[in-house]
Amino acid sequence: MGVTIKDVAKKAGVAPSTVSRVIADNPRISLETKKRVRKAMKDLGYHPNFNARNLAVRSSQAIGVIMPSSADKALQNPFFPEVLRGIGAYAHKTEYSLYVSTGGNEEEVFEEVKRMVNGNRVDGIILLYSRIADPVQQFLIEKGFPFVIVGKPQEQENEITYVDNDNVKASKELTNHLIDLGHEHIAFIGGAPELTVTIDRLNGYKTAIKEANLELPAEYFAHAEFLKSGGRDAVEQLFALDIPPTGLVVADDLMSFGVISTLEELGLSCPEDVSITSFNNLYLSEITTPPLTTVDIQIYMLGFQSARCLIERTKNKEEPVKRIIVPYEIQYRQSTKELDGKNR
Amino acid sequence: MGVTIKDVAKKAGVAPSTVSRVIADNPRISLETKKRVRKAMKDLGYHPNFNARNLAVRSSQAIGVIMPSSADKALQNPFFPEVLRGIGAYAHKTEYSLYVSTGGNEEEVFEEVKRMVNGNRVDGIILLYSRIADPVQQFLIEKGFPFVIVGKPQEQENEITYVDNDNVKASKELTNHLIDLGHEHIAFIGGAPELTVTIDRLNGYKTAIKEANLELPAEYFAHAEFLKSGGRDAVEQLFALDIPPTGLVVADDLMSFGVISTLEELGLSCPEDVSITSFNNLYLSEITTPPLTTVDIQIYMLGFQSARCLIERTKNKEEPVKRIIVPYEIQYRQSTKELDGKNR
DNA sequence: ATGAAAGCGCTAACAA
DNA sequence: TTGTTAGCGCTTTCAT
Numbered sequence: 001m002g003v004t005i006k007d008v009a010k011k012a013g014v015a016p017s018t019v020s021r022v023i024a025d026n027p028r029i030s031l032e033t034k035k036r037v038r039k040a041m042k043d044l045g046y047h048p049n050f051n052a053r054n055l056a057v058r059s060s061q062a063i064g065v066i067m068p069s070s071a072d073k074a075l076q077n078p079f080f081p082e083v084l085r086g087i088g089a090y091a092h093k094t095e096y097s098l099y100v101s102t103g104g105n106e107e108e109v110f111e112e113v114k115r116m117v118n119g120n121r122v123d124g125i126i127l128l129y130s131r132i133a134d135p136v137q138q139f140l141i142e143k144g145f146p147f148v149i150v151g152k153p154q155e156q157e158n159e160i161t162y163v164d165n166d167n168v169k170a171s172k173e174l175t176n177h178l179i180d181l182g183h184e185h186i187a188f189i190g191g192a193p194e195l196t197v198t199i200d201r202l203n204g205y206k207t208a209i210k211e212a213n214l215e216l217p218a219e220y221f222a223h224a225e226f227l228k229s230g231g232r233d234a235v236e237q238l239f240a241l242d243i244p245p246t247g248l249v250v251a252d253d254l255m256s257f258g259v260i261s262t263l264e265e266l267g268l269s270c271p272e273d274v275s276i277t278s279f280n281n282l283y284l285s286e287i288t289t290p291p292l293t294t295v296d297i298q299i300y301m302l303g304f305q306s307a308r309c310l311i312e313r314t315k316n317k318e319e320p321v322k323r324i325i326v327p328y329e330i331q332y333r334q335s336t337k338e339l340d341g342k343n344r
Numbered sequence: 345m346g347v348t349i350k351d352v353a354k355k356a357g358v359a360p361s362t363v364s365r366v367i368a369d370n371p372r373i374s375l376e377t378k379k380r381v382r383k384a385m386k387d388l389g390y391h392p393n394f395n396a397r398n399l400a401v402r403s404s405q406a407i408g409v410i411m412p413s414s415a416d417k418a419l420q421n422p423f424f425p426e427v428l429r430g431i432g433a434y435a436h437k438t439e440y441s442l443y444v445s446t447g448g449n450e451e452e453v454f455e456e457v458k459r460m461v462n463g464n465r466v467d468g469i470i471l472l473y474s475r476i477a478d479p480v481q482q483f484l485i486e487k488g489f490p491f492v493i494v495g496k497p498q499e500q501e502n503e504i505t506y507v508d509n510d511n512v513k514a515s516k517e518l519t520n521h522l523i524d525l526g527h528e529h530i531a532f533i534g535g536a537p538e539l540t541v542t543i544d545r546l547n548g549y550k551t552a553i554k555e556a557n558l559e560l561p562a563e564y565f566a567h568a569e570f571l572k573s574g575g576r577d578a579v580e581q582l583f584a585l586d587i588p589p590t591g592l593v594v595a596d597d598l599m600s601f602g603v604i605s606t607l608e609e610l611g612l613s614c615p616e617d618v619s620i621t622s623f624n625n626l627y628l629s630e631i632t633t634p635p636l637t638t639v640d641i642q643i644y645m646l647g648f649q650s651a652r653c654l655i656e657r658t659k660n661k662e663e664p665v666k667r668i669i670v671p672y673e674i675q676y677r678q679s680t681k682e683l684d685g686k687n688r
Numbered sequence: 689a690t691g692a693a694a695g696c697g698c699t700a701a702c703a704a
Numbered sequence: 705t706t707g708t709t710a711g712c713g714c715t716t717t718c719a720t
Contacts, residue, residue: 002464004713015691020715028689047462051404052713055395055696062443067425075429076422076627081446085414088446092456097465099406100444102425102432112436118391120346121441231631258631283420287575287602288632348697359707364699372705396697399712 003044012040023048054120062097063087063310064122066113066136068129070103074191077254078282079299083128083150086303094311096123110136117145123314126150126306130162130196148310150302152196161313163306163324167197167279170295170328171204174277175249177293177330179212182339183247183275187220187238189231189259190251198223198251201279205249220245224255231258232265239266246339250278253285253294256335260288275336290334301326347388356384367392398464406441407431407654408466410457410480412473414447418535421598422626423643427472427494430647438655440467454480461489467658470494470650474506474540492654494646496540505657507650507668511541511623514639514672515548518621519593521637521674523556526683527591527619531564531582533575533603534595542567542595545623549593564589568599575602576609583610590683594622597629597638600679604632619680634678645670 009016014033021029022037040046054060065087067080084100091098099122101112113136116122125140130151140147141156149162178186188205190198202221209216219241222234238245250256256278260270270276270290278285281296305324313319353360358377365373366381384390398404409431411424428444435442443466445456457480460466469484474495484491485500493506522530532549534542546565553560563585566578579602582589594600600622604614614620614634622629625640649668657663 002713005715006713016714017692017716018690021690024715030689033689049399049713050463050465051395051399052696053715055393055399055698056713056715058696060395070429075425077425078420078422081411081419081421081424084444084446085419088444089448092448092452095459097456097459098444098446100428100432100442102428102442104433104436108436112441115439115441119394121394254628257628261631261633261635264633284598284601284628287605289605289608291605346697349699350697360697361699361708362706365706368699374705377706393697396712397699399714400697400699402712 002049003046004049005046007044008037008040008046011044012037058120059123059314060121061095062099062122063091063307063314064099064101064113064116064125066101066109066125066127066129067103069106069109075103077252078284079280080128082282082299083303083306086300086305087126087307088303089300090304090307090311096307096311106135110139113139117143124148124310126310130154131192131194132196133194146310146313148306148313150306152200154196154199157323159321161309161322163302163309163326165295165297165302165326165328167200168204168207170279170297170330171201171249172208173204173330174279174293174295175205175208176212177332178247178249178275178277178336179208179214181247181275181336183245184214184339185220185243185245186214186247186249187222187245188249188251189222189224189234189238189255191223191255193223201249201251224258231255232262235259235262236266239263239268245274247275247336248277250276253278253280253282253292256285256292256294257288260335271335271337275339277336281331285331286333292331293333293336294331296329296331298326298328346393347390348393349390351388352381352384352390355388356381402464403467403658404465405439406443406466407435407651407658408443408445408457408460408469410445410453410469410471410473411447413450413453419447421596422628423624424472426626426643427647427650430644430649431470431651432647433644434648434651434655440651440655450479454483457483461487468492468654470654474498475536475538476540477538490654490657492650492657494650496544498540498543501667503665505653505666507646507653507670509639509641509646509670509672511544512548512551514623514641514674515545515593516552517548517674518623518637518639519549519552520556521676522591522593522619522621522680523552523558525591525619525680527589528558528683529564529587529589530558530591530593531566531589532593532595533566533568533578533582533599535567535599537567545593545595561585568602575599576606579603579606580610583607583612589618591619591680592621594620597622597624597626597636600629600636600638601632604679615679615681619683621680625675629675630677636675637677637680638675640673640675642670642672 005016005019009019124146127149130149132154152164153160224231224234277293279295281294285292349360349363353363468490471493476498496508497504568575568578621637623639625638629636
């Protein structure tokens with residue numbers, strides 16, 4: 001099957017190399033022949049074979065996108081399709097394709113990465129997660145293979161290109177909002193503690209609390225899974241304390257839903273009894289009850305920019321290491337309210 | 345860069361073709377040499393170049409996954425990462441890679457498909473949506489290119505391999521559940537009306553209503569977008585009717601959240617005032633208030649099976665057209681309750 | 689401005 | 705059981 005460059009060459013009465021040049025829009029080919037060749041291509045329904053092309057130029061015009069392993073339900077987070085959409089937009093623009101590795105366990109993810117890299121399937125990789133001591137990251141660094149992280153690397157921050165929000169600042173701002181509303185007992189519920197994003201958001205929270213000279217008991221940091229049971233445990237523990245919090249900084253909208261649900265089971269309601277703030281501004285956070293006060297981290301933009309960095313880098317070896325901080329914007333909605341007398 | 349098959353051959357003292365055979369685990373190579381070659385591969389850190397391989401065998405060991413265009417927010421539906429996970433699981437097992445096309449507008453999606461197909465980037469395609477008069481589907485059929493649909497084709501049902509649930513039956517069962525609970529005024533809220541899935545679920549609903557000899561006023565079918573405003577419009581209209589429904593069959597969990605939210609704004613609550621049933625059993629539907637009575641359509645399995653069909657097909661031209669119906673299971677939770685006196 | 693020819697790294701007849 | 709050789713379809717020197 002398949003009409004090749006030779007067929008086109010024959011039909012247009014030129015050499016294959018000329019056809020190749022026409023494809024590349026080489027300026028040293030006369031407009032005359034270009035037209036003739038293009039017509040031949042069209043008539044024959046010619047489409048370049050990418051495997052052949054890639055073999056010849058040793059590149060693949062494709063980038064790999066690595067999702068975290070899906071031991072938990074984290075992958076059901078709409079965050080992923082949304083970054084993917086951002087990445088896809090830039091990739092499409094530049095005629096790159098997207099290879100994705102979707103979860104499985106950690107080992108499988110690693111295997112996928114190795115397949116992509118070793119098999120020359122992709123020119124670069126985007127990591128959709130960042131955590132401490134990640135063998136994948138280590139592998140990529142050792143190979144000197146181009147990659148960018150959506151999020152912030154835990155180590156070697158200056159040698160890795162990454163696209164992130166200022167999570168520390170955002171988290172601090174969120175916490176301060178609660179403080180401004182009169183809350184004095186504010187707890188933090190984060191995701192997996194080895195994720196950089198959790199660490200940063202926890203730090204921002206801590207900073208704000210300290211600066212306001214509020215108490216910061218160790219029992220006020222909880223880590224919940226996205227899974228219901230996990231979230232419930234965290235909330236139950238928190239609200240069984242002598243002084244339960246009246247304000248919550250939660251690291252992810254999806255977790256907030258679980259938290260609100262558990263609160264209701266405990267007979268507490270949001271925002272009357274406890275104010276909740278969180279992160280991501282998923283489409284969902286606008287339509288639930290109550291709508292969430294949350295940080296819009298611009299997921300799409302995170303994806304778009306990461307693709308841009310990576311593709312620019314694969315096109316130009318000299319492109320320097322970059323750090324791109326995507327601005328965030330807090331959406332104030334109904335999950336937070338001024339602390340009223342009875343709770344003080 | 346890159347150590348090639350020749351290097352390995354030289355080091356092992358054999359011909360390149362022998363190395364190739366070892367890679368393919370050809371049975372006519374002595375165990376002796378296999379071992380020697382494998383050692384050489386390991387010592388040299390050899391990895392086959394897939395572009396070269398694919399060029400030689402005219403295949404790519406990759407499948408394309410096409411998401412719907414993302415004009416709306418539909419892509420934020422956790423359905424997608426979840427099917428992707430299922431597809432990825434089977435793909436990984438069989439050492440296939442995944443190419444994805446993520447949204448953009450319809451034209452861009454189509455371009456992506458053409459790129460994948462014409463450029464020999466993939467051996468087959470999985471369509472994650474199905475709707476009437478889809479140019480992509482048409483293109484694939486004309487080309488005779490292997491593809492499978494997650495969902496049900498609108499035309500040429502017998503010539504296309506697809507993986508779906510029995511949506512008609514599920515929807516009927518859901519509706520009957522409401523009827524059994526005493527509801528007599530049941531409305532349907534679907535997604536985009538050109539999607540097959542919407543059509544099927546609407547039909548199941550209608551059938552149940554008719555069989556129970558209940559009324560079926562035209563105003564009882566609403567179509568909502570995933571976007572909040574759309575869902576709100578539908579709900580507001582429905583509940584402004586002379587006889588507002590007390591039961592709802594909603595085509596997607598995500599839409600149900602919007603519906604519940606709008607209801608609350610109207611001063612109605614679920615399940616006290618209106619019972620809601622829906623589809624998908626997203627992780628979310630379990631943790632919100634109230635937890636949803638919803639059809640578990642086994643999203644992961646839909647993905648897994650579609651990948652299986654497609655990969656089996658690409659491996660064997662003779663593989664017949666298939667239809668796979670993944671069983672569903674209704675999860676009864678708290679969004680539905682017996683109609684009490686006051687609402688009759 | 690264009691052509692000839694040598695690869696890119698691998699597979700697959702065909703020989704031996 | 706293994707080696708030789710001719711491609712797969714494209715790009716890219718090097719000539720002309």
